[in-house]
Amino acid sequence: MTVTGEENELGTDPLEPPLMAPLRRDLTWQQVQSMSQSVAYRDDPMLRRIRVTAAIRRGTRMTKMLSAAQVAGHLGGWLPYGFCYRASDLAHLREPGELALLRTDGAADSQVTFALRWRATDPLDYEIPGEPAHPGLAALPAHSRIGAMVLGTGFTPSADDLIPEYVTAGFADLPMPANAQLLAHVPGGDEVVLYTYQPEQHGWLRLAGPRWRSLLSEIPGGSPDREYVPCTAAGSARLVGRIDDKEYEAVADPPGEFRVRALTRAARYPVQTLSRRAEQARWRGISCWVLQRDETWARLRLLRPEVDGINTTGARCYERGVYEAWAPIDELTDHHIADIAYQM
Structure with a gap:
């Protein structure tokens, strides 16, 4: 087996096993990359065997590219959710313009690209955005989605790279692990740690020094001089x-x-x-996470986005693959607390 990418020290980390492919004369890296970009190879056994080598272990570093507005959301209490990547699969991408193409809000015009990085609590929390877990994602029409289309091969759309992508299981919010980081990628390839998460204080500790205070000014509502930012929103x-x-x-x-x-x-x-504990319910027959609720209304996120479910609920796309709607609380069925147990 041969690593399909640059050899680097990250490939020796047992928590971040490298993506592997059986390259040979009749199966070059260029052919594998081309297969990853073609819907005709969604069910190809060879491509699936390659994709499964990009495994997530307990402790694997995960990354989600963010806009400045999304950084503000996480500072306020948002949790990791939606599309994300293993940090090791992005190690060769250093410039903000390259990384901005992986943002989930559909924009890629910033001189600075922000990111959330955390360690996986368990592989159970992550799925491949394609069959069998998410058969409807690749069929979503352009008018109902934000960001790049989902190919269904398990790889992100790219003309040059072979990058396996993931989604949080059922597009769930995941509890924020200790020492998660909010980062900025700046021109020249520097990576700047802006904040680190302190779970006991339920907030973010600023690490960026005076040289990088201008980056904090780009965050809506951010204060460059504030050393500690408490989360104000309750996690779902x-x-x-x-x-x-x-x-x-x-x-x-x-x-x-x-x-x-x-x-x-x-x-x-x-x-x-x-x-992991969270609320689930069904609305109009569609399975959803309950993100917020009061006595009258509930904010819902679809577990398995597909065309019929989106049309049935009228859910709106807020970022790539994430579809949410508001529903009357008395119309919810099978409303319950879900406990997803981890193997210790």
């Missing part, structure tokens, strides 16, 4: 763990630490079980 998903017979809110610090969320370090005991 959280981690829960158990110790003996008691349940606690939990914090993930992958790959190896899963603990009780507590302000004092002495009380951060390791949990014995771990699960």
Whole structure:
């Protein structure tokens, strides 16, 4: 097996296994890249075998490209969701113009590209945006989507690169792991860490020094001089763990630490079980996450976007692959709390 890309030290990390392809005289890298861009190869066994080598492990670094407005959303409390990539698969892309093509808001005209980077809590949280998990994504018409089309091959649209793409499972919000980072990629290839997430304080600690304060000024509502930014929005998903017979809110610090969320370090005991908890419901027969609700209305996100479900719910596309709608709370059926258990 041969690595289909630049050899680098990231390929030796067991948490970030490299994308592999059996290159030979009659199957060159250029042919594999061309196959990844063709809908005719969605079900090709060879391409699927190549794609499955891009595995996610507990602790794999994941990246989502952001606009400045999306950075502001995460500073306020947004969680990781939607399309994302393994950081190792983007290591060869350094300039903001290259990385901006992977943004989910459909824009790619910024001189600076922002990103959210975090470590995966569990492979269970990620899916390939194609069959069998998401058979309807590739069939979405251009007028109902934002950003690049979904090819259904498991690779992002690109004329030059072979980049496997992922979505959070069912387009779910994922609880933010400890030490997640908000980054900026600037001309010349520099990567600047702007903030790091502190779960016990439920907020972001500024790391950018005076040289990079101008980057913070690009974030709507951002203050270059503010050292700590608390999250003001309540997350729609959280981690829960158990110790003996008691349940606690939990914090993930992958790959190896899963603990009780507590302000004092002495009380951060390791949990014995771990699960992701969120609300689900069906509206007009379509499965959705319940992101917000009050006594009258609920904000919903489709788990499996496809044409009929979007038409039935009137859901609107907010970014690539993410379709949301508001629904009367009394029209929801099968409204329940879902617990997705992780193997510890």
